[in-house]
Amino acid sequence: MDEPQSLKPRYRTMWLGMLAGLASMTLAWTLHRMLEASQRLPGDTVFTDHSDSPMWLLIQVVDLAGGLAAGMAAAHWSQRWSWRAVAGILAVLVVNGMMATPSSRDAFRMLLSMLASPVGLLLGASYYRYRERTQPDVHVLPARVDHAQVPDTPYSEAAVVVALSFGYFILGSTIAVVSQSSAQAFSDNSLLAIVVLELMLGACALGVLYARGYPLRTLLPRPSWSGALIGAALYMLTVGCNVLFTGFASDDLTQPVQRLLEGQRSMGALLLLSLVNGVYEEVFLMAFLQRGLRRLGGSNAVGVVLLVRMLYHTYQGPLGLLAVAIFGLVVGIYYWRSGRLFPVIVAHIVADVWALAS
Structure with a gap:
């Protein structure tokens, strides 16, 4: 890229x-x-x-x-x-x-x-x-990005923030895979616990960035109707790619994901988790990590973020991990090309709502 x-x-x-x-x-x-x-x-x-x-x-x-x-x-x-x-x-x-x-x-x-x-x-x-x-050439202005001229992120700072934001989830996911323990189905209590944990860890990571003089306002997306439509299109693209690549998957591969969705969940807890989780993950993965590592080049920056995203989703099994990889690759390339964070957040929220409501 x-x-x-x-x-x-x-x-x-x-x-x-x-x-x-x-x-x-x-x-x-x-x-x-x-x-x-x-x-x-x-x-x-x-x-x-x-x-x-x-x-x-x-x-x-x-x-x-x-x-x-x-x-x-x-x-x-x-x-x-x-x-x-x-x-x-x-x-x-x-x-x-x-x-x-x-x-x-x-x-x-x-x-x-x-x-x-x-x-x-x-x-x-x-x-x-x-x-x-049949129409004359028209000069088209470039699309507005969320934030430009943001300083590069030092490697040490990136490692600390990633460890704070995703270290707990990476550790838990790795233990679940190594111990081969059966995944517990999502419930209202487990969803609300994830919301509280992400808010706490996010506050700690933002506190570290604030202490180091990071421009926190550049982590905020710029909501727009066009961004919401693009986010929906991004989600539909990931659905199409999943159908293309996972359509021939065996039932054995789908079992870890199916077990997670067997529990009963209220719509309120589902929507709250989807909103908080979508903003939490994409702010720290895209706006902070991928943008901060852009000096490495597009392939490396997108690849590092994709690796982190997959590490804390390994508990979902092979099929779930493949779906996460497809989603991460699509939104990572889009964000690299466009610089717009809000559509990525919308795509993530829609993906969470659809997955948890099914």
Whole structure:
């Protein structure tokens, strides 16, 4: 990754184009699966050809519309007239189509279902690129970052703050893995205990930074509606990546995560934990650690933060750890490119709420 100058992002890049396009396709895929599931009886594992029904035709329209939206979104957020983001999304669609279960026994209808999303993608991108070529070049100001010109963090200071913020959780997670003890299900009491602990540890870490003269105000995000939408798109992208990489996981790998979610939790405790935990983790991981280590270069800074994030999530088992790694990589690259913290926090809060409420 190229090192940004003073954390000033590029307004339109291939990666933002792929992010926007894949987020649009993930929404379409979610609706596709909901409509497809409505045609099956509970517990039915036998393939039934519904390609002669109106619902099947509606699903193809949804795929085509999702492709159109993805193509226009990818073209809008990638470089002017560039097709690289569209090509990347097209490759994902081709791989997904090759692995997907056929929707019909008829060869023509099966081909139609496989081409709906790719054709929509190319049509949407072509339409947007045509509009660009018929319009004069417009100078676009770079997107505003949360904070610029923040001093680099000394290694000793980074180690102390990481130890205070995440050392307890890393130790507990490591002991759980080494001792192979069964994970306890989340409950209201355990969620509230995590909230209190994070508030206490966060206060200690901020106290250390304040004593060392760190500009604490630069750790605060700048809320905005656009940031909330981008955060939702980031979460949808991580969902799509998880489906792509963990769709063939065995049941044995899912057991550690499932045991954690077996307990009863109230919505109040769930929302409180999600809010505090999302802000706590991303402030210290992104705004403090990754930004403070930017002199190491993008790959190293993102990699160090990803390692720390994974170390205190090892108790979730292989599948849970893979999901954490995917999330950390997506938001880490986004924050490195954009410098905006609020969308990352929103994505984390949404991910926690969805996971704990399921």
